[in-house]
Amino acid sequence: MATGKRFRAAVIGGSGYGGAELIRRLLVHPDVELVRVASVDFVGEPLSAADPALEQVTELVFEGIAPAEAARGVDVVLLGLPHGVAAPAVDAIARAHGGAAPGGMPRIVDMSGDFRLKDAAAYARWYRRDHPCPERLADFVYGLPELDRAAIRAARFVASPGCFATAIELALLPLARAGLLEGVVHVQGITGSSGSGATPSAGTHHPVRAGNLRAYKPLEHQHVPEITEALTRAGARDLELRLVPVSAPLARGILATAFVELPEEWTPARLDALYREAFAGEPFVRVPRRRLPEVAAVSGSNFAEVGVAAGEPRGGRRTVALLGALDNLVKGGAGQAIESMNLMLGLDERASLADPGPWPP
Template identity: 55%
Template structure:
């Protein structure tokens, strides 16, 4: 822990991507911590603001140093590295005294077979799977506060899970859940690919990784944990179709659920409001208006709305719509939220700015 009267010192390993950029933006303005070190194998010795043009003079340059050295003398280390890279660092991370928050998918899953299937190969250190607390505060706030290692959730996973957690905790998710979710181009990373190049994406809508996106087992695991917390046997499966959308930021997810016929609109409303009572960043719109991306852009807000339909073939039809910024609540901002909890700081400190409009 930091010395009395001093701010906790923070390091970012892998600071040149979009996740690293958002971490820099949030942590430089955070009143409770000091961003002390940012590493990268690119743009070495260049000022942060030379790469992230939105930043003012920071006094920091990108450094190319080993992770163990980057973690020396700091209180929290953020890993903003690509999937499969963080996994290779597991033995080093186990030895550092700093708290670690990983933004990749390498430590989110507990099942090594699911990791191998959805991430395209065996985990190099499967003994560390399950050793990180899953960093979704709406489900694991107390565990995060005590954790030394946190795996911050994926953007699709956060969006879809926040829309469905109350139903899972009530034991109302049965059989496959069908979700279609559209995401902005920043979710594809800072380096252009043929499928994310702006002239193509800006005029296009398409699905990708249908029924095989890597966040699928993460969502199923999270909803299963919510079932268990509510004392219900987990029987959740997800049929997930992601959509590439022509916008830079944001995710909009629509999940289709069948409920027992006696679960009416009033019961749905009650379940959501009871589950999210006191949640710092979840706004429940209910049936009054629909969640939309423009209302959450650049912010930590996760908006959730729902449409309760008729009883068809003995099942109540429900559509849950959830929206958030994939780089903030779905990425760096949620990781900072976990950091606040781990350091005993107010949960919303430094991340409660209003959304950008329009």
């Protein structure tokens, strides 16, 4: 059925939480028509089999087709596949369509961690497996618009950042650009259960998760190297990130808190001005005026919040806490992937992403 929309999109790996968020946003996109959803689960069933909210919203069904076939005849492919599975899918699409006539190769936005790092050895270290397609690492642009907007616009391949990575990078980006981020930085990140995916596990089972806080992968989380790479490109020096993730009894959201030591002349007012100037004009980053960032304010939306809390000076130094909050499935996941898609296609960056989310969350 013709829709009059300018572009056609396919989603590969659409049965998980990230895929569901991609689908929801694409179905209401003013310029992009979702024409195909590929999955190894629910093949032949309506999309509502994985996301009940899509009941009678769309006639699309999950198709059990190979990535190269799923990418046929579309302008952009968005991948919601797991780490290690996404890279071979990208390679198959590129091999099948890369030699076609100009315009035949679709743009690709990958939500996995397979192409976020430039170093195959670093990938092997943090993801505990050899990279499936190291020859394609150089093709990808890192998809944080607040850092790489111009490069994303020109890209054919984008690696969308991780959820912890996005929250922490946004919280620390102004310091990196100001030359104030150096050495060891300690971070605690608290996250909702949807970040663990749709497949239940012992750590995400509701009786264990509800009413509980539990650290996992302390100092070993796979988002650490991409955060270090991104912030170093922004101006950080000799950065060493010490991240302790904590699972929390909520479905959506991340609150990250990073601790740094700054010279005492960096007063709360001066830091506040630095952050407001850094994010002035950014469509999806807010610096609240009367409170610190919180998950409820961004849940269900593509907005992120950042903020600063500065202690009293001691011995010429001041301890500063930098906070970032976002929805891990939207700005930390599918929403940011669509943001990059919009930039790649020359569309309004805010298309299908401008809603503020529900309240109460």
